[in-house]
Every structure is written in structure tokens, then in C-alpha cells.
Amino acid sequence: MSEALINLIATSIAAVVSAFKGLLVPIIFFSLLAMLMRRKKALDDLRRALPEIHLNVKLMLFDAMFIVPMIIILGTFLSELVRDNGLSLLSLDTWSELPGWLTILIAIAIADFVGYWRHRLEHTWVLWPAHAVHHSDTQMTWIAVQRFHPINRFTTFVIDNLALFLLGVPPFAIVANGLVRHYYGAFIHADLPWTYGPLGRIFVSPAMHRWHHATDPRAFDTNFATVFSLWDQMFGTCRVPGPCDVPTGVTDNMKQSLRGQLIYPFTKKAYPQIFGKSEAATEAPAPEQNDVSASARRLEH
Template sequence: MEALQTLLSEAAASFWTAFSGLVWPALAFAAIAFIAHGLDAIHVARNAAAEVRTNLILFALDASLVTPLLVIALTFFGALIQQSGFVLFSPTQWATLPQIAVGFVALFAGDFIAYWRHRLEHTPLIWPAHVAHHSDTAMTWTTGLRFHPFNRVTTALIDTTFLALLGLPIWALLINNLVRHYYGLFIHMDLPWTYGPLRRVFVSPAMHRWHHIRDADGAGVNFATVFSVFDQAFGTYHVPGPCTAPLGVRDDVGHGALKQLAWPLVALYRAVKFRRSLRSPGMT
């Protein structure tokens, strides 16, 4: 009983921390939206209300249940990797470098790892879990909060494993997480900004919007979160200009949080049923 109370207390604390951490970003993003769109920002927000509700429900589930368990598991896992000696660089080696350099390395390496992890999410292996993020047809900054719990787990496992192997200090990993989290929310905003010459260095909202378009032209492009150099280096950069194309996916995922949560299991069931039908042509 005491363990359950502790778990519920940690879930409530995690929920409060997660949502209170969105207050200032929400105000900042609202101000940016009014600067970019004027009063039309109100109309855009109203049209996106249903999708925003789904985004926040999934985020609440993540913040209250998934995150507390992941923090415990990944803290132990990361410490185990570093204590076992399976690291490329020791803490003492990182300590010899200026902190600003260590922080930049953590952010750059984190985005590089996330770039390849994101590409993996667009393969049949993880796509059924990642599709919830792409099913938002009215992309707003809250779309950056819309992830299936399965996708949260795969993201945390992949990113933490490879970052832990670098032996980076905890504070540098925290910088990577915070910058990529809040900048990731920003690039999901409905903004026509392409960044001009800086587009060759940083991911813009327009660049990431092309990643979310429904039609095939945008498939397999723009996987980075912060640094567009990775997409350019690996041939996945695609920014013909501001994006006004329809967003979403062609998968029959359905609307609402419950259908989004059920989709990976539905997709798995359909895949198993299809394979069985191939083995037994007479089945209906």
C-alpha cells in the first residue's frame, strides 16, 4: 500500500511539474502566433482545439505514468553503463573542457542520435507507435507533446543508451533535453519562417512542417530537431519554401486519444492476421 501511495505521489508530482513547465512556453508561443498571424491566430487556435485536446491528454498520460517510471529505469541504466566502464570518454576527460563546449557537444550529439532514431521511427518497426505524433492534422506547438507511450519508451531507451556511452556529465545531458524539448515544441508552430541563410544550420518551423505533410512528397525528409546540417549531410533536407500542404497521415488511425493509444495494437493485430492469410490462402 505504501509503495502504491509513493507511486501515486510521484505521478502527481511529475504531472504538476510537466504542466507547470508549459505555462511560460505557452505564453511565449501565443505571443509569437499573434505577431505572425495577428487576430487570425484566434481562428487557427479554435480550428485546432480538438487536436490540441488529444495532444494534452496524451501528454498528461505520459507525464503522470510513463515519465516517472522512465526516470527511475533510465537513471539506473545510465549509471550502470557509466560505472561498467563502457564509455568512450571518462568524466575526467570532459572536465578538462570548457563547460560551454561540453554543453554544445551534448546538444549536437543528442540531435545526431535523435536524427537516426527519428529515421528508425519511420520504418515499419516503430511507425505504428510514432504515427500518433503525425496524425495531428492541425499542427500546433502542442503537437510536440503528442506521443504514444510506446514511442516515449523507445525514444528514451535509444537516446539515453547512446548518450550514456559518451560519458557526458548529467548537467550536459539536461541541457540537451531541455533545449531539444522546448525547441522541438517551437518548430511545430504554424509559422512560415524558413530562416533564410540560417536554414543551412538550424531547423525552422517551415522545415519541420514539410516533415508532417500527408502526401508522399514530404515522406522521408527533415528528421532533425535543432540542426538541419544532419538532413543536408544525409540527403533528407527538403524545404522548397513555406509549407501550406495538408498535414496528417494516410493510415486509418482514427481521432481521439483512445484510438491513438490503441493503434499500435490494432496495427499489430492486422499485420499478424495478414501474415496468417498469406500462409493459409483459403482463410477469409
């Protein structure tokens, strides 16, 4: 067995271990928060969400085993490509003149701005079939942040991080940005009614992002940012009428299984603009059922 293969397997194992370790604190935090907010209803909410949580964990494990190692290799290649060819717009010396906390804040703001436009691109017919997997969670909880198709993982990583590489952002700030936006992403996926009041004009709230996942057509193509709602405010895509009590999900037939979610972007029914609307899409079940929907939603908007 070659050394490269051994290293790849070791990286996969480390990624799986890291993924589970990374769940420990959020599980404790969100469990306590659910008991505080929902009290006796918290267990009922958990029972309803268990099938979706189970699928989210499966996708997380699949990505950790097979996708994360490739992303690490790709990230190393891209960063070295930019550095070795002098493609960075700013040098590390320039960044070193700033306080560390400010460098991290700038990195988060840049990545969130780029991520806003990348997210809008994911809601076009080209990338929506892969992104629809993330939107297929009908009982959305914080762990929906783990429900991403491998294609979506790659597009998110490349687009968001390439901008930071090209700007010469120091590695510590790139890592900090990844951690902040990931864990804050988990928070805004939580089933919380919070709108943040006036602060909602600056930061994305759980209610704001829940509207982004809502089945209400008025919520389609809104609320794309992860951290700063400023981008949605600036570009006219912000819509937060209040706490979101609308079901989440999508509107074309997508199997609620690991295999079904992985193959969905490679099926004809995922591209109604090219192949026409499938019979399955015409008879799509309601979002709260197990076989939920995907491509018809937002693709017509």
C-alpha cells in the same frame, strides 16, 4: 502501501505538476507570437486546432502520470549500469576539462545526430505505428510536441540518452540537452512560415519540420533532425521548397481519441505489410477530417 508505490505515486504527481508548469511560458510565448504573426486570424486558427490541442494535452497527462515515472526509473537504472560496469567511453574528468557550454553543445549535437537516425528508424514499419500517433495531428501547433505514444517515448529516451550515458556525458549536460531539444522541438512544431534563409542549412526551421509532417508524398521521409539540419543535408533527406502550406496528418484510419491513439500500434491495420491493407485504410477520410489516417503513409516509402 509500500514505500516504492508511494514514491511512484509522488513521482507521477510531480510529473503532472511539472508538465503543466512547463506549459506556462510556451503558452504565453506562442500566444503572443500568434497574435503578432496572424493577428485577427489567430483566434480562428485556435478554434480549428482546439480538438487536436485537447488530445495533445490528454496524451501529455497520460504520459506524465504513467510513463514519465517509469522513464525516470529506467534512466537511473541505465546510467548506473553504465557507470558501475565501467562502460563509459569517457570519464567525467575528461569532460571536466571542457567549458560547461561546450559540453552542453556537444551533448546536443550528439543526441541530435543519434536522434536523426532514431527518427529514421521510426519511419520504418517496425516503429511507425507508434510514431504515427505523433504525425496524426491535422492542425499542427507547437503543442504537437506533446503528442507521443508511450512506446515512442520509451524508444526516444532509450536510444538518444543511452548514447550520452555510454560517452560519459555529465548529468548537467544530459539535462540541458533534454530541455533544449524539447523546447526547440515545440518551436519547430509551431505554425510558422520561417525557413531561416541561409541559416536553414545549419538549423531546423519551423517550415522545414512542417514539411516533415505534410501529407504531400514528396515530403515523406524527409527532414528528420530536431536542431541541426546539417544531418539531413549530409544524408540527402533535406527538403525545404519554401514555407509549407500543405495539410499535415497521416493516411490510414486512426481514431482521434486518447483510447484510439493508445491502442493503434496494437491493431492489425497498423501493419499493412503483414496483415494487408484494411478496409478502413482503403476508405480513409481526408486528413483534415476528425478520423485521420496513419499506417499507409510512409510505410510504402
